[in-house]
Amino acid sequence: MRARCVFFPSPPPKRRRADLPGQIQQINYKIIIMLNSEAKSDIERLRGVLIRRAILGIIFMAALTLGTLQYASYLGHIQEREDERRARDAEAALKKGQDVATDRSPPTEAAETLAAS
Secondary structure (H helix, E strand, O other): OOOOOOOOOOOOOHHHHHHHHHHHHHHHHHHHHHHHHHHHHHHHHHHHHHHHHHHHHHHHHHHHHHHHHHHHHHHHHHHHHHHHHHHHHHHHHHHHOOOOOOOOOOHHHHHHHHHHO
16 A cells, blocks of 8 residues: 655645645645644744843843942952051051051152152
8 A cells, every 4th residue: 555645635636626726726725734833843943042042141231230330349348347457557646646647659759859858
């Protein structure tokens, strides 16, 4: 027994030759339906990939933003501690009677001052 193909059936008997355009139209319809379903599944697969990538991108950006904020907060705390330490050192120096003023002039002015004296 010969296997029958869905898309290309065996030649129709003579009595059905009048219905040949209808059969061709039906085969075309089946092919179109199969192609449309394959295209839709490909589109859905691509859509899923894009959604996953977008979600991962959003998570990455959120983590990067939170990390940056955390690091900025850390630097702010370090600066506060350094300012507090300087203030305590200045108070301790005042209590001991030492001069708290520090020379913050550039090295070139310091050299000129030393040369003039």
